[in-house]
Amino acid sequence: MAIIYLAGLQGIPQELNEAATIDGARGWQQFRHITFPLLTGAMTVCMVLSMISALKIFDQIAVMTDGGPGFEAETLTYIIYKVGFGELRQGFGTALAMVLFLIILIITVFQVKVLPKREVQL
Numbered sequence: 001m002a003i004i005y006l007a008g009l010q011g012i013p014q015e016l017n018e019a020a021t022i023d024g025a026r027g028w029q030q031f032r033h034i035t036f037p038l039l040t041g042a043m044t045v046c047m048v049l050s051m052i053s054a055l056k057i058f059d060q061i062a063v064m065t066d067g068g069p070g071f072e073a074e075t076l077t078y079i080i081y082k083v084g085f086g087e088l089r090q091g092f093g094t095a096l097a098m099v100l101f102l103i104i105l106i107i108t109v110f111q112v113k114v115l116p117k118r119e120v121q122l
Helices: 002-010 014-022 027-038 040-055 059-064 076-086 090-118
Strands: none
Touching (some): 002 040, 027 040, 040 090
16 A cells, blocks of 8 residues: 555656645645645555455454454455355355455445546646
């Protein structure tokens, strides 16, 4: 994520900040009106990638809690693993994986449709 934000920051022309300084804009005003709007493209990418990785979390749950006390820490990916490999019901595990795919697809399409409306083009 840091590399994506760094690339977004490097893509902002310095002339815009210099012009804002000449016009009397302070640091916070430059960030709010120049830097932040021009970083929304990078923010969209980071939000989509973070959401996908959050929905696919498996290894921390499997290693640390093994599903948690009771069933508190089980996620869909952990249930897919437990059903597909633990109970040897690969068909049901594959069906759950398709449900996870559809959930990620729907949320990603929604984010890609809604978030770019805030983006500013140079």
